[in-house]
Amino acid sequence: MSKPVIFTISAAWDDEALVWTGHCDDIPAAADAPTLDELLGKISAMALDLLPDNHPEVDPASLFLQITALREAEPAVA
Secondary structure (H helix, E strand, O other): OOOOEEEEEEEEEEOOOOEEEEEEOOOOEEEEEOOHHHHHHHHHHHHHHHHHHHOOOOOHHHEEEEEEEEOOOOOOOO
């Protein structure tokens, strides 16, 4: 296996749409989904499709995606 290549997905919760929206500028790709796992799945598929055109030097087997997620803190339920 080649040296790992890590791309970061920036994700934020959309309270109105009730979905996570995320993008990765390195690929480039953007998607939304109700869960972070589903968002990762969507962007992962896009990344593997777009990788040859945007980063032909990167071996798909060495691609890793990291999610940075932002959501407003919620108070604990008593």
